[in-house]
Amino acid sequence: MNRQQRTKLYEFQTRAFIEGNVESINDQWVFFDVETDEASLLDEFLHQEMEVFRFNRWKKGILFENGKISFGDEIIFLKNQDQVRIRKPLIYSLDKLLEEISDDAFYHFISNLNTLKFSIFDCLYCYNQLEFLENQERKNGVNFMIFDNQEEICNVQHHFSYFEGKSDRFEFTLNNGKRLVIEKYLKK
Structure with missing residues (x-):
């Protein structure tokens, strides 16, 4: 991509x-x-x-x-x-996070978010742990995002591990209790 x-x-x-x-x-x-x-x-x-x-x-x-x-x-x-x-401008930390993740993880994150009837422009808050690990060879952590589409709230946890491979796990949780988990792993 x-x-x-x-x-x-x-x-x-x-x-x-x-x-x-x-x-x-x-x-x-x-x-x-x-x-x-x-x-x-x-x-x-x-x-x-x-x-x-x-x-x-x-x-x-x-x-x-x-x-x-x-x-x-x-x-x-x-x-x-x-x-x-x-x-609308994207929240800076979300914009940076989307730049950091692989094309495959990017596509799956956006398409699943859209399937749940949310847009990246619905983001109210994004904590991007990857920004703090910029110069490290081994990157592990979690990013947090909150989306509001005026009907529902969606919390997304992005668990990542970048070292010998690239692992991206997105956990979507809606305020109605619905959950969706996707995981992408790329070997180096």
């Missing part, structure tokens, strides 16, 4: 975006989150990727000052009540 394939899995995650409408108020662009009705200045998202709904499809670009969005060679300006969505 290459970087592009991993990126595709990220792109198809549910709840990966904050969606809302924009409006120009007192010469400032304001973003209104449709889910929470909270308002925030669009300037908070400057130079980040954003999508605008135009001509019955989402167009991906980079937000610049004064409501200007660059789509490669094309530049458009926001209009009042434009529908926009902004990709």
Whole structure:
């Protein structure tokens, strides 16, 4: 699995975006989150990727000052009540953990999480023990993650042992008592 394939899995995650409408108020662009009705200045998202709904499809670009969005060679300006969505950032420790694990473990972790109706963007907390073992030859430990999809909570324990082989064991436990355990082992 290459970087592009991993990126595709990220792109198809549910709840990966904050969606809302924009409006120009007192010469400032304001973003209104449709889910929470909270308002925030669009300037908070400057130079980040954003999508605008135009001509019955989402167009991906980079937000610049004064409501200007660059789509490669094309530049458009926001209009009042434009529908926009902004990709949520992943929790830093989860992002680093996903970079560290093998492609096979990555795929199985994400696909099983999705099967349980959770997205990596539902992560509330991630403790990444691997970050503290960066320079060690033998790496053993447990990472902890908590996910909330607004209907259920999922706790994930990632037991790992990286030395002569790579062992990744994911234990998913939902608040309703449902459990799922997957294990991947790669020999060196």
